[in-house]
Structure formats: structure tokens, C-alpha cells
Amino acid sequence: MPEEKLRVPEIRTLTDLMNQTRIQELDIQSKDWSLKLRKQIPQSEISHGDFYETTDEVNQSKGEQQISLILSPSIGIFLPCHPSDKENIVKVGEIVSVNQVIGFLKVGPIFLPVTSPFNGQVKEIYVGYGDLVGFEDKLVAINQ
Structure with missing residues (x-):
């Protein structure tokens, strides 16, 4: 060989x-x-744990909310729930708070919790159960 x-x-x-x-x-x-x-x-x-980005202030003059993105902190397999649960941790429309777990990344045998750095309402979830994600891929959009 x-x-x-x-x-x-x-x-x-x-x-x-x-x-x-x-x-x-x-x-x-x-x-x-x-x-x-x-x-x-x-x-x-060097940035320490800033795995999110904030869009420009979207139409602030119209009073619209700011949309922030939670990005993947690592390469891995996204799980919207803990492997022992069957229900997603967050759903579109739900309110999340700072440091709330929104899902997990499976990296080898390890499950890394993905937390929200923002308070706000889940606007969109970009990934589903078992999706392979790369470093800094979009995971969730939050209306702040």
C-alpha cells in the first residue's frame, strides 16, 4: 500500500x-x-470565546430589532437536544437568556454545550439534528 x-x-x-x-x-x-x-x-x-456576531443595526430608525447570530465554536455535529432527550432545547419564537444552552456540538466522544451570548427571541435555526458544522458556521439567529 x-x-x-x-x-x-x-x-x-x-x-x-x-x-x-x-x-x-x-x-x-x-x-x-x-x-x-x-x-x-x-x-x-486573540479573541476569547466570541463565537457570535451582531449584524449592523438593522433599520433602527424604523424601530426594528437587532438580529444577532450565534456561530459554531468548533467543527462538529450539531445536536439541538442532549442525546438522552428527544425534544429540542430551543424552538423558533422562544425566548433565550445569556448563557442558556441552545444545543450541543458532538466533537468525537465529547458533547460541547453551545450557549447563547444574548438575551432575545429565537428568530431562525439554521441547522438540524446531526448536521455537520464548520468553525463559525451560523447556528441560530436571535432578535435582541
Whole structure:
């Protein structure tokens, strides 16, 4: 069986992708080799847990609410309920509060809780049970 190898152009592509995202470290392991890439970022540019974004103030003059997005903090499989439950934790139209669990990300054998950084009403849920999500993919929209 031929041995898998990474070539220099593939490594350059990986570093380009890291530079275009907030991925700071990448560790790839094979049977016979491993590759670890680490991006050096000044401490002042590192964000700690800001896995959400807020849209521009949407039609504030018309009195409309601000819409904020909760983004995926990691790559994983989204679960809108705990594996031992059958009912989704939140539904469209429900009110959520800061630090309320809105779902889980299954990363390997670990279930990471995804929490809301906002108080507000769930406007839209972008992902369903078992959907594979990437880092910073949209999960939920909240009317604040």
C-alpha cells in the first residue's frame, strides 16, 4: 500500500486556509508521519470565546430589532437536544437568556454545550439534528 505524503503545495494551501480563518493550530497525524502547524498571533488580536456576531443595526430608525447570530465554536455535529432527550432545547419564537444552552456540538466522544451570548427571541435555526458544522458556521439567529 503506498504511503500517504503531503507535498509542499498542499502544505501551502493549508497555511493559506489557516491565514483566512481564525484557526490557530493544526495537527495532522498519519501512520508514519505527523505535521503540526501553529500560527503566531499577537496576544492583542486573540479573541476569547466570541463565537457570535451582531449584524449592523438593522433599520433602527424604523424601530426594528437587532438580529444577532450565534456561530459554531468548533467543527462538529450539531445536536439541538442532549442525546438522552428527544425534544429540542430551543424552538423558533422562544425566548433565550445569556448563557442558556441552545444545543450541543458532538466533537468525537465529547458533547460541547453551545450557549447563547444574548438575551432575545429565537428568530431562525439554521441547522438540524446531526448536521455537520464548520468553525463559525451560523447556528441560530436571535432578535435582541
